Amino acid sequence: MTTGTTAADLLIHPRWIVPVVPEGQVLEQHSLAIRDGVIIAIVPRAEAAGIEAAEQLELPCHALLPGLVNAHGHAAMALLRGYADDLPLMPWLQEHIWPAEGAWVSDAFVRDGVRLAALEMLESGTTTCSDMYFFPEVAAREYLATGLRAQLAFPIFDFPTAWGSGPDDYLAKGLALRDELRHEDRITVVFGPHAPYTVGEDTLARIATLAAELDVPVHIHLHETTAEVLQAVEATGERPVDTLQRIGLLGPRTQCVHMTDAGRQDIELLAATGAHVVHCPQSNMKLASGACPVTRLLDAGVNVALGTDGAASNNDLNLFNEMHSAALLAKLSTGDASALPAARVLTMATLGGARALGLEQRIGSVEPGKQADLIAVDLSGPAQQPVYNPLSTLVYACTGGEVSHSWVAGRAVLANGRPLQLDRRAVLSRAEDWRARIQAGPRQGGPGNADKETS
Numbered sequence: 001m002t003t004g005t006t007a008a009d010l011l012i013h014p015r016w017i018v019p020v021v022p023e024g025q026v027l028e029q030h031s032l033a034i035r036d037g038v039i040i041a042i043v044p045r046a047e048a049a050g051i052e053a054a055e056q057l058e059l060p061c062h063a064l065l066p067g068l069v070n071a072h073g074h075a076a077m078a079l080l081r082g083y084a085d086d087l088p089l090m091p092w093l094q095e096h097i098w099p100a101e102g103a104w105v106s107d108a109f110v111r112d113g114v115r116l117a118a119l120e121m122l123e124s125g126t127t128t129c130s131d132m133y134f135f136p137e138v139a140a141r142e143y144l145a146t147g148l149r150a151q152l153a154f155p156i157f158d159f160p161t162a163w164g165s166g167p168d169d170y171l172a173k174g175l176a177l178r179d180e181l182r183h184e185d186r187i188t189v190v191f192g193p194h195a196p197y198t199v200g201e202d203t204l205a206r207i208a209t210l211a212a213e214l215d216v217p218v219h220i221h222l223h224e225t226t227a228e229v230l231q232a233v234e235a236t237g238e239r240p241v242d243t244l245q246r247i248g249l250l251g252p253r254t255q256c257v258h259m260t261d262a263g264r265q266d267i268e269l270l271a272a273t274g275a276h277v278v279h280c281p282q283s284n285m286k287l288a289s290g291a292c293p294v295t296r297l298l299d300a301g302v303n304v305a306l307g308t309d310g311a312a313s314n315n316d317l318n319l320f321n322e323m324h325s326a327a328l329l330a331k332l333s334t335g336d337a338s339a340l341p342a343a344r345v346l347t348m349a350t351l352g353g354a355r356a357l358g359l360e361q362r363i364g365s366v367e368p369g370k371q372a373d374l375i376a377v378d379l380s381g382p383a384q385q386p387v388y389n390p391l392s393t394l395v396y397a398c399t400g401g402e403v404s405h406s407w408v409a410g411r412a413v414l415a416n417g418r419p420l421q422l423d424r425r426a427v428l429s430r431a432e433d434w435r436a437r438i439q440a441g442p443r444q445g446g447p448g449n450a451d452k453e454t455s
């Protein structure tokens, strides 16, 4: 290396960089250098000559920003997209989704479902996802292969499912998986108790103790509907969030998914304990569950992340769509057009997600020293032109299809709109196979047979 130059593996020259920190900033005609998977420099284009790079990439019409963080989903449910629509939460779950999962979920279902979900997420700008679903060991293998970063929230219920026989079994399997994957940089394994209405207080208290001892996050559906809250109050005399607080399960490691029913006291409690909220606006609207009071949470100092939920209730895994919906829903539900502006919603979809998942030191913004989890978005199309303000264009005028490149820890995972580690045709063909089999009718013999049929 010549004196005065910096060595990089990759030097990117985009039209704009949206670093997210500070919120609202847009850098024009700057270059970004990556070495060993880490962002090492962001400099004005004119100064990029001082950086010697093994590879350079010109992106003349693109915005470069942090990869999006989908902070809540059930990836393999991509195979149940469109299986049951236009229903409220409980009939949807109890009469349609849980019976289908009982009949079809197996390791092969999860393998093919995660591949489909990973393909959709990568093509629409997500580089990190949180996945709460059965057979997380299979999902982990797929995330390692496809290049995505993932938090796996291993499922815990008080009753048996395809993946476990009861709380002891779920906890043993989940913690063994966490141990097995402890050296994998891109994967974290956390507790995933499904909800307070499917996991009793004894099990939740056990999880609280283990989570504190091991310093492991807890990801839980919470206050998804007002009916859930009212039923809990009737049965226990407490709102679920108060139960979690009483048993020690509410704190900076807790990721509360949904929170559509959150009054002033709930919000104060979340803020005081440092718990995170994952907002899933499209799933909440489609199931008519309610609207999370995002602006009041943010005003109170609660970190809010953004998630799609599963494709069976959204019905996509596209965080560009989710950002757009989050902004519009906030404006509609508060009657305030200035609620949740573009810069704020982009923070939720990046740094807010990273913070909720305990990854803020590593990802969520474009800053030297952070992992190079980045996406490039081509803003030259007719639906994006003219670009007065790239933040506005990204949130209000993009659909995800404009994402051309993405990198996770500096490794290219999408180039020219195509995934590099996934066989797109094979993934789509497997999804169609599952659709045909599921639509043909209930499978006899229980989970397990699907492995032999599709591997």
Ligand SMILES: CSC[C@H]1O[C@@H](n2cnc3c(O)ncnc32)[C@H](O)[C@@H]1O
Pocket (backbone or CB within 6 Å): 074, 093, 097, 098, 101, 132, 133, 134, 154, 155, 156, 192, 193, 194, 195, 221, 224, 283, 309, 310, 313
């Ligand atoms: C712990 S494995 C995931 C489990 O959750 C179910 N699920 C999917 N979407 C929702 C939702 O919006 N609320 C509650 N539960 C949901 C999924 O079908 C799995 O059984």
Ligand SMILES: [Zn+2]
Pocket (backbone or CB within 6 Å): 072, 073, 074, 221, 257, 309, 310
């Ligand atoms: Zn969910």
